Amino acid sequence: MPETATHVGSGKVRELYELDNDRLLLVASDRISTFDVVLPTEIPDKGRVLTGLSAFWFARTREIVPNHLVALRADGRSTECRRLEMLPLECVVRGYLTGSGWKDYQATGTVCGHRLAEGLRDSDKLHEPIFTPSTKALEGHDENIDRERAAELVGQERFDEVERVSLELYGFASAYAAERGILLADTKFEFGLDEAGRLVLGDEAFTPDSSRFWPADEYEPGRPQPSFDKQFVRDYCETLGWDKTPPGPELPDDVVAGTRARYVEAFERLTGNDFDAYLADPEVVLG
Numbered sequence: 001m002p003e004t005a006t007h008v009g010s011g012k013v014r015e016l017y018e019l020d021n022d023r024l025l026l027v028a029s030d031r032i033s034t035f036d037v038v039l040p041t042e043i044p045d046k047g048r049v050l051t052g053l054s055a056f057w058f059a060r061t062r063e064i065v066p067n068h069l070v071a072l073r074a075d076g077r078s079t080e081c082r083r084l085e086m087l088p089l090e091c092v093v094r095g096y097l098t099g100s101g102w103k104d105y106q107a108t109g110t111v112c113g114h115r116l117a118e119g120l121r122d123s124d125k126l127h128e129p130i131f132t133p134s135t136k137a138l139e140g141h142d143e144n145i146d147r148e149r150a151a152e153l154v155g156q157e158r159f160d161e162v163e164r165v166s167l168e169l170y171g172f173a174s175a176y177a178a179e180r181g182i183l184l185a186d187t188k189f190e191f192g193l194d195e196a197g198r199l200v201l202g203d204e205a206f207t208p209d210s211s212r213f214w215p216a217d218e219y220e221p222g223r224p225q226p227s228f229d230k231q232f233v234r235d236y237c238e239t240l241g242w243d244k245t246p247p248g249p250e251l252p253d254d255v256v257a258g259t260r261a262r263y264v265e266a267f268e269r270l271t272g273n274d275f276d277a278y279l280a281d282p283e284v285v286l287g
């Protein structure tokens with residue numbers, strides 16, 4: 001009998017289904033968002049690129065921390081995963097100062113309670129990566145919080161554990177990516193607990209939707225960096241004079257093709273696999 005899956009959640013570009021009591025199915029669509037708005041035009045295979053990258057990193061970081069991956073489906077965009085009790089914390093690591101971190105630094109000289117050196121510029125590399133947790137705001141953007149507030153939310157011991165593990169994951173992946181010409185400026189993890197209370201990495205890992213990917217050969221601090229994956233989309237949107245409120249614009253074919261090529265390039269550089277080989281057999285990324 002074919003299995004049934006109950007839809008239990010929607011993200012901006014992903015869907016979540018319940019398979020049974022212990023397992024969920026995470027499905028990555030080809031939708032793309034820019035300036036926080038989901039566009040009406042899809043990027044073919046974007047969901048497969050993100051699912052393949054996530055699985056690649058889950059397979060290579062399991063000695064740092066166990067993760068929720070149970071199986072990668074043949075469609076290349078669906079992940080069967082263990083159902084966890086998710087922690088109410090977005091675990092962000094920043095190796096470079098940009099986005100909300102740069103904003104907070106300009107206003108206060110600090111990011112999530114870390115006092116940083118004076119005189120830093122947008123996109124500067126930090127002397128050391130920092131753990132900058134946030135919480136899901138009820139609407140809109142995540143809210144950066146300091147370590148005291150984060151420790152109140154999950155307990156001091158668990159806080160210490162997610163900080164240590166997050167920094168270790170970031171250190172591993174950012175070094176690996178930098179050797180392949182991609183800077184992981186920052187990244188966000190979501191952790192949960194299994195039935196025994198063990199910490200498990202959930203959600204997605206080191207995808208361009210959960211991290212900032214920058215082309216290393218264009219890195220130049222003192223300005224915002226081009227996005228490895230979404231820059232064609234942003235540049236096109238800027239030519240339109242669009243006010244960045246919904247609905248977003250349709251994308252022309254050349255912007256779609258260029259953007260798809262960038263996602264595939266990120267996949268191939270990081271995993272060392274041909275994307276066509278992934279489409280033929282997604283498990284190639286598991287090594």
Ligand code: Q0Z
Pocket residue numbers: 009010011014015016024026027068081082083084085086192202203
């Ligand atoms: C992930 C999300 C998405 C909407 C819940 N292994 C897990 N166990 C329990 N819960 C989750 C996971 Cl990954 C879980 N999200 C984020 C993903 C659509 C929301 F695809 N929410």
